[in-house]
Amino acid sequence: MNEFLNALSAGVVNASVISIATVGFSLQFGITNYINIAYGDFLTFGAFFWYAFAVGLGVELWVSAVLAVFGTGLMAVAVSRGVFTPILRRRATKPFILMIASFGMAVMLENILLAIYGSGFVTIPARGNANVISIGGFQLSGNQLSVVVIVVVVMFGIRYLLTRTKLGKAMRAMSDDDQLAQNCSINTRLITDWTWLITGMIAGIAGCVLALQTVNINDTSGSSELWLIIPASFAGGIGNPYGAVAGATTLGFGIALTDTYLGGQYDIIVGGLLLGAVILLRPQGLFASARKALV
Amino acid sequence: MSYLLIVGIFVVTNMIAALGLNLQLGFGGIVNLAFILFFACGAYFTAVFTIGPPGSSQDHLLAQTYLFGARFPWPFPLIVGVLATIALGYVVARLLFRNERDDFAGLAAVAIFLICWNAVGDWGGLFNGWNGLSAIPQLYQSISQGGYESQTEMAVYLGVCVVFAVGSYWYCQRLILSPFGRSLKAVRENRAAASALGINPNQATRKAFIIGCALAGLSGGLFVQGATVWSPSTWALPETVALIAAVILGGRGNNFGSIMGIVFFQGVLNEGAHLIPGSAQNGNLIAATQWIVISLTTVLVLWARPAGIFPERKRIWPKDIDRGLERPDQISAESLARSLDSAGETK
Amino acid sequence: MTFSGALSIDGRPASRRLLGCTGVSCHYGGVAAVREVDLYINKGTCLGLIGPNGAGKSTLLNAVAGSGSLSAGQIEFDGHAITGLPAYEIARLGAIRTFQSSSEFPHLSVMENMLAAERYSSERHTFEAVFLPKSWKGKEQKSLRRARDYLARFGLSHMEDEYAGSLSGGQKRLLELARALMAEPIMLLLDEPTAGVAGPTVEILVAHLKELSKDGMTILLVEHNLQVVEDLCDSIAVMALGEVIAQGTLDEIRRNEAVISAYLS
Numbered sequence: 021m022n023e024f025l026n027a028l029s030a031g032v033v034n035a036s037v038i039s040i041a042t043v044g045f046s047l048q049f050g051i052t053n054y055i056n057i058a059y060g061d062f063l064t065f066g067a068f069f070w071y072a073f074a075v076g077l078g079v080e081l082w083v084s085a086v087l088a089v090f091g092t093g094l095m096a097v098a099v100s101r102g103v104f105t106p107i108l109r110r111r112a113t114k115p116f117i118l119m120i121a122s123f124g125m126a127v128m129l130e131n132i133l134l135a136i137y138g139s140g141f142v143t144i145p146a147r148g149n150a151n152v153i154s155i156g157g158f159q160l161s162g163n164q165l166s167v168v169v170i171v172v173v174v175m176f177g178i179r180y181l182l183t184r185t186k187l188g189k190a191m192r193a194m195s196d197d198d199q200l201a202q203n204c205s206i207n208t209r210l211i212t213d214w215t216w217l218i219t220g221m222i223a224g225i226a227g228c229v230l231a232l233q234t235v236n237i238n239d240t241s242g243s244s245e246l247w248l249i250i251p252a253s254f255a256g257g258i259g260n261p262y263g264a265v266a267g268a269t270t271l272g273f274g275i276a277l278t279d280t281y282l283g284g285q286y287d288i289i290v291g292g293l294l295l296g297a298v299i300l301l302r303p304q305g306l307f308a309s310a311r312k313a314l315v
Numbered sequence: 316m317s318y319l320l321i322v323g324i325f326v327v328t329n330m331i332a333a334l335g336l337n338l339q340l341g342f343g344g345i346v347n348l349a350f351i352l353f354f355a356c357g358a359y360f361t362a363v364f365t366i367g368p369p370g371s372s373q374d375h376l377l378a379q380t381y382l383f384g385a386r387f388p389w390p391f392p393l394i395v396g397v398l399a400t401i402a403l404g405y406v407v408a409r410l411l412f413r414n415e416r417d418d419f420a421g422l423a424a425v426a427i428f429l430i431c432w433n434a435v436g437d438w439g440g441l442f443n444g445w446n447g448l449s450a451i452p453q454l455y456q457s458i459s460q461g462g463y464e465s466q467t468e469m470a471v472y473l474g475v476c477v478v479f480a481v482g483s484y485w486y487c488q489r490l491i492l493s494p495f496g497r498s499l500k501a502v503r504e505n506r507a508a509a510s511a512l513g514i515n516p517n518q519a520t521r522k523a524f525i526i527g528c529a530l531a532g533l534s535g536g537l538f539v540q541g542a543t544v545w546s547p548s549t550w551a552l553p554e555t556v557a558l559i560a561a562v563i564l565g566g567r568g569n570n571f572g573s574i575m576g577i578v579f580f581q582g583v584l585n586e587g588a589h590l591i592p593g594s595a596q597n598g599n600l601i602a603a604t605q606w607i608v609i610s611l612t613t614v615l616v617l618w619a620r621p622a623g624i625f626p627e628r629k630r631i632w633p634k635d636i637d638r639g640l641e642r643p644d645q646i647s648a649e650s651l652a653r654s655l656d657s658a659g660e661t662k
Numbered sequence: 663m664t665f666s667g668a669l670s671i672d673g674r675p676a677s678r679r680l681l682g683c684t685g686v687s688c689h690y691g692g693v694a695a696v697r698e699v700d701l702y703i704n705k706g707t708c709l710g711l712i713g714p715n716g717a718g719k720s721t722l723l724n725a726v727a728g729s730g731s732l733s734a735g736q737i738e739f740d741g742h743a744i745t746g747l748p749a750y751e752i753a754r755l756g757a758i759r760t761f762q763s764s765s766e767f768p769h770l771s772v773m774e775n776m777l778a779a780e781r782y783s784s785e786r787h788t789f790e791a792v793f794l795p796k797s798w799k800g801k802e803q804k805s806l807r808r809a810r811d812y813l814a815r816f817g818l819s820h821m822e823d824e825y826a827g828s829l830s831g832g833q834k835r836l837l838e839l840a841r842a843l844m845a846e847p848i849m850l851l852l853d854e855p856t857a858g859v860a861g862p863t864v865e866i867l868v869a870h871l872k873e874l875s876k877d878g879m880t881i882l883l884v885e886h887n888l889q890v891v892e893d894l895c896d897s898i899a900v901m902a903l904g905e906v907i908a909q910g911t912l913d914e915i916r917r918n919e920a921v922i923s924a925y926l927s
Contacts, residue, residue: 123348125610127556128606247426250426251426300410489791504769510753511749511765512750522788
């Protein structure tokens with residue numbers, strides 16, 4: 021029983037870590053209507069920005085984290101404006117062209133880090149709170165609890181953004197019908213910039229959380245998470261940030277249970293099974309309607 | 316000299332892979348970001364049927380574990396490699412083409428790739444995990460069961476690869492100029508309109524996908540006997556970008572362009588990277604620069620000239636098909652048209 | 663040019679039902695775009711489907727053509743039950759549709775567009791395509807001649823080698839029609855063929871359609887342009903809010919109260 025509870029708490033942590041990234045990934049697709057495979061590398065950049073500020077420049081640890089989050093957001097906007105928008109504006113670009121471009125960006129970003137930092141691991145000296153806290157039967161460390169709290173805050177933040185703010189409503193309009201939104205004099209370019217800034221910042225948060233969890237990071241840390249992010253977002257319905265959390269949670273718990281009872285090397289089966297199930301049973305995801313959905 | 320031969324083998328086998336990718340991406344509009352998975356499938360299956368049972372390899376210090384393990388003479392392992400890749404292609408095709416959107420399939424492909432890649436790495440019993448297979452016998456070794464290959468034998472192998480490359484080029488050209496090629500392009504252009512004319516879009520796409528994968532498997536199987544080693548690090552996700560870059564730069568939907576794209580990236584780029592200052596000390600810098608150039612080129616081409624250097628050729632037919640027919644009283648198209656027009660006027 | 667099966671012994675179009683929709687309903691996420699529609703078209707006739715925007719005309723056409731979401735009802739075509747069949751199979755049975763927005767294959771030449779519609783294109787296996795060219799090269803030559811005949815008839819001969827995407831709007835419509843004919847249809851399903859087309863081209867299109875009709879082609883025509891409908895159609899069905907509210911000749915329709923209120927409201 022203890023084992024099971026341990027598995028569950030590990031599951032909660034897994035789910036939280038994956039959730040943040042998946043939410044950002046899904047949200048970005050939901051609003052801009054094209055998939056960005058380089059998102060995994062945004063995570064890596066988040067972690068490396070933190071390292072650069074904290075270790076490279078000696079800025080205080082948690083200030084560095086905040087700077088890293090903003091830095092990642094700005095980088096995302098730069099990528100959007102510099103790479104995707106120019107290609108998109110060019111005649112009638114099919115969605116898969118943008119996908120190939122994002123694939124190219126993923127490789128480029130990863131290798132920029134490789135060129136600067138080499139392929140070895142770097143460590144961010146964040147000890148955080150290692151105290152173990154018991155809630156009910158669950159045992160979580162302070163770090164892990166903070167991660168869960170961050171996820172909850174992010175999710176509520178997004179919900180607030182989308183339902184209560186003018187920006188959020190404009191984002192939803194754009195996701196529903198780009199052309200119509202433009203006709204209603206919504207400045208889609210500005211909304212796109214904001215979308216990338218926000219989802220980029222979410223990636224930055226996810227990257228820092230990842231660095232906290234895995235301690236050592238290298239140039240492939242972020243893209244290594246893609247095999248979790250993609251099935252989770254498929255399961256939740258691509259473009260649906262709320263479904264993303266559900267998908268990530270399923271995956272997180274599945275992996276935790278597999279780890280406990282079968283051994284760590286079988287994690288991938290969970291990802292594979294989830295992906296296979298969603299693809300075969302409902303290609304548009306469990307939570308989406310026929311088109312992409314941003315509720 | 317033998318270095319050039321090895322490079323030659325790498326370049327030629329990559330050409331075959333590029334032709335397969337061009338069939339999928341250029342002619343079929345299929346974004347198969349998991350392409351290198353099929354290359355790897357061909358490589359692995361060819362390797363395990365060449366290398367002999369585990370523990371029997373020439374270098375007994377390597378304790379490799381893998382599936383199957385037999386020592387068949389060439390070309391049987393290659394045939395097995397291609398067949399295995401076709402089977403894998405069939406399965407993946409069933410998973411990918413279920414939605415109208417091309418990019419969902421691309422995303423699913425990435426996920427499928429990562430899962431398979433991690434599985435092969437983590438589960439050592441399959442193909443010796445992250446360390447991969449090594450001491451894979453080259454062509455002459457597997458036939459003669461002898462020692463290491465001489466330069467002549469390597470040159471022969473290069474010749475064999477060239478033969479396969481020429482054959483693949485011929486095949487792809489014939490395929491795309493046929494009615495099937497037309498159907499495939501129609502589906503790429505406008506899926507709904509193609510269906511409305513009686514073309515089964517899923518079937519056309521699936522067939523192109525599987526043939527493309529078969530070519531990937533063929534090139535992998537040929538490559539691995541030149542390289543003699545094969546591990547997950549050699550077929551990571553970015554490797555597909557290298558092939559995509561060649562096809563996009565060379566020209567989507569142009570087989571000649573794909574060949575030229577490979578020549579540029581493998582030939583020019585690989586060698587040029589060694590000229591970067593400081594590269595001798597920092598091996599990572601060479602690799603990183605090469606990848607940055609590859610990905611940057613891809614993005615730039617997609618922005619500046621999406622069709623590539625050699626764009627897809629427009630198909631037109633000769634006008635004078637009616638001359639030289641056996642029956643001299645056959646009406647020519649123009650006179651038939653004229654009679655139709657005049658018939659229209661009297662109505 | 664006449665179309666097979668359209669004439670009976672005395673030379674007049676045989677009056678037999680070619681298309682029958684019974685109780686057809688289409689739902690889009692809870693909204694019924696088409697409700698329990700019964701619609702029948704006899705061979706050799708042209709039925710016009712008109713109605714205000716959102717009436718469900720295109721939805722019904724999509725359902726018949728196999729690309730819509732049919733939630734209830736049966737559809738029969740040429741003696742075959744086609745309910746739930748995919749679009750390409752319905753097309754192979756001889757019901758060829760056109761689209762509201764231009765649906766040419768833009769990066770292929772006009773001739774290649776035409777040849778893509780040839781029946782044997784879809785049935786060729788890849789083995790024969792590569793290794794047995796003799797099995798299809800002869801047919802390709804025949805199709806080439808057929809295609810040139812059609813292009814000449816529609817006044818597109820001089821554009822044969824051009825990219826279909828570079829054609830003008832009107833030319834694209836004509837190409838679509840010519841291409842549809844290449845597929846050897848026994849029935850045409852036309853979704854607003856004159857939408858977005860300039861005046862003179864509309865007349866050319868209508869002239870061609872009239873000729874096809876005279877030669878015995880069965881046509882289902884969804885249209886907003888009542889003049890076109892008047893010129894071409896033997897009978898008309900009016901749809902509003904997903905239902906067929908009236909059916910008959912144009913005069914009968916004009917006098918029908920339900921129709922008048924539907925158009926005025």
